[in-house]
Amino acid sequence: MGLLSKVIGAIISGAGAFILFYGMSDPNMSWVWFFIGLLVISIGFQMLTAGGKQKAPKPPPPTITEVKCDNPTCDFKEIRDFQKGDYVLKPLDAKCPKCGSKMTIQGVYIVKEEDEKDKINV
Numbered sequence: 001m002g003l004l005s006k007v008i009g010a011i012i013s014g015a016g017a018f019i020l021f022y023g024m025s026d027p028n029m030s031w032v033w034f035f036i037g038l039l040v041i042s043i044g045f046q047m048l049t050a051g052g053k054q055k056a057p058k059p060p061p062p063t064i065t066e067v068k069c070d071n072p073t074c075d076f077k078e079i080r081d082f083q084k085g086d087y088v089l090k091p092l093d094a095k096c097p098k099c100g101s102k103m104t105i106q107g108v109y110i111v112k113e114e115d116e117k118d119k120i121n122v
């Protein structure tokens with residue numbers, strides 16, 4: 001991801017430099033192309049530096065979602081990756097693969113590095 005944005009940033013910077021020098025060959029439009037070229041180069045360099053910064057921040061701690069079947073006689077339980085919009089007691093569209101009943105999110109946990117689980121109060 002970071003490498004890709006760097007490559008794109010380099011391409012944009014190169015395109016900006018091309019516009020800059022191409023515009024200079026046009027005596028009437030040179031200042032317009034000059035500013036467009038500068039703008040494009042600055043966008044390209046912003047992408048280059050942004051790509052480098054992405055390495056610094058730690059990734060957010062992994063969050064998991066505990067899904068349980070609504071059917072009291074069914075013991076189906078699933079732990080899956082947290083998805084955007086998940087919250088405790090959220091009814092799911094997905095049906096239980098065991099009995100076909102509806103399923104509800106029973107818990108959302110942050111997995112700490114020590115493997116401890118903290119319940120989020122939503």
Ligand SMILES: [Zn+2]
Nearest residue numbers: 069074096099
């Ligand atoms: Zn079930």
